[in-house]
Amino acid sequence: MPQEFRLILKNIDQPGYTNDIECYLRHGGYEALKQAIVLKPKALPDGKIQTGPEQIRDEVKASGLRGRGGAGFSAGLKWSFVDRRSGKPIYLICNADESEPGTFKDRQILHKDPHQLIEGMVISCYANDVKLAYIYVRGEFPDAARILKKALADARAQGFLGKNILGSGYDLEIFIHRGAGAYICGEETGLIESLEGKRAYPRIKPPYFPAILGLYMCPTIVNNVETLCHVRHIITLGAAKYAQLGTPNNTGTRIVSLSGHVKRPGYYEIEVGKVSLGQLINGANFGGGLRDGRSLKAIIPGGSSSKVFRAGEKFKLKRKGADGQMVTVDVDLLDLPYDFDSLQAAGSMSGSSAVIVLDDSTDIVKALANLSEFYAHESCGQCTPCREGSLWMSKALHRMTHGGARKQDADYLIKTATNIQGRTICAFGEACAWPVISFINKFREEFEAKGEADEAKSGTSH
Amino acid sequence: MSEPTEFSSASKPTANPLAHDAHFVVSAELEAEASELISHYPEKRSAVLMLLHEVQERFGYISQEAVAWIVAKLEMQPIHVLELVTFYPMFRQQPAGQFQVKICRTLSCALGGAYELHHHFCSRLGLDDQAHGIQTSKDGKFSVEFVECLASCGTAPVVMVNEDFREGVTTQQADEMMAQCRKTKG
Incomplete structure (x- = not known):
């Protein structure tokens, strides 16, 4: 029977685990940052010298990490688009505007393990030569904003943030920015406008790709909370080992938010693609099945914007056969592996990994x-x-x-x-x-x- | 002299949607907090949402006087602050009740009984559950409104009472909550 695989949620909800920095440090916190920030320049086979930050960027690319916010775009590739020659400052913004209906995973990290996010952010900022970063927290998370504010102050006091981080000579500041109830702020260019003090009207692309013309018309990276947390684990595990988690092209773990008509709604972290939709809904250690006497009617698989599935649907998916040739196989809805590619091939998407289950009582x-x-x-x-x-x-x-x-x-x-x-x-x-x-x-x-x-x-x- | 047309200067100008606040006085503490927040950004204007939050937390809503203060503080045009107050749903243009009850109405909470819960709050407080937008009880104690997804769909239905977040709220818990609030002096 497939199990949860808790990487990001490893400590969250464990007895005695609190969100203060001492507890985080006792659980190996900021070790990945210490490791990342002292990476020495390395000579590549072709004679080129690769700096520490470049090595981190390479690791993230090699890990196969895909954005956990909704689009599922390669995080390493996103970073590689950043215009590093413009001479302008590069900004990084953590998108903590979690607001896609059905999604409640970032809430857990922000409230219960804020330092994991901060560590992931500091490493990501170091890797991209960012000196100033923001966490854009949705307005309806006032507690998260307070918790993060304290966590940032504590990280600063311990030398993980601010001037000359851990004696490396690297300076970084991170500040909290609060939204005020508008869903559109989760869209990255709308978020940037909002951070500039305007209505969150998304910008047109081209030309306003954040990697080139983002915050204050400077190169900007916008990453989801969970995505940034993964960076910390990629450093700890190494890209190769991280990429063994999950399935090819769908690496790592993912927190699935499960809600609606199941017995055990909640957040479950899985290896991407190792658990099927049916197991998520019916597994005893996941959703625990539908309410008694009810049958499945529909599944919204990736947040409210994703296309709905109807119970009993079958899909034709391409799979690699035993002889290595691609073959088309019939897959039942409930047997769809919960990953980026399978759900897309089935005509929907895993989006923000929020599964809403509708039973036969639903109009x-x-x-x-x-x-x-x-x-x-x-x-x-x-x-x-x-x-x-x-x-x-x-x-x-x-x-x-x-x-x-x-x-x-x-x-x-x-x-x-x-x-x-x-x-x-x-x-x-x-x-x-x-x-x-x-x-x-x-x-x-x-x-x-x-x-x-x-x-x-x-x-x-x- | 001809009759004024719809577009002439004689026609009535649109009223500012924001209420006045005769008691708007900026404390030294708020001034200091504002200066700190402004220092977080390379451009002053970026601090505007944070200042609006600070004002609403202290005064309960965004008044014309508050906008005037922010405008001066951030060297902005008044319209550029006003257009934010009307765009971002969390900012109130009028005073609300002492306790603002926000009930999530989006799908997972609706499946979990949010509409029944909203109806319960409204009927207990003498409010119309079909009315659009925020409503305040006659005694000024409670405001009730439906809001969109509060990102806790696994514990539906969820409610915020001011900044307090409550999960899996039953009608009985709603009654207890209201009783508790009534004991709190306004």
């Missing part, structure tokens, strides 16, 4: 109406298709769940959603369109039945 139209209300509320309003479309969809779904459904609503919603996706500055357009498109495509009969029932009741037909 699927009502569930979509709930999500659409979220997106209508959170659209920043910059792009017309998203600002207007997200509200149209929410209004139509509100009407549908309040006795006024019409037969053509399903088509109307699909048409609206398809006119939003791909026509906006940031990925919010897709985030609000995908739930609508996937819910209707996979449960069309429920949307149409509602329309028929309501029209029959009111005696009208449009």
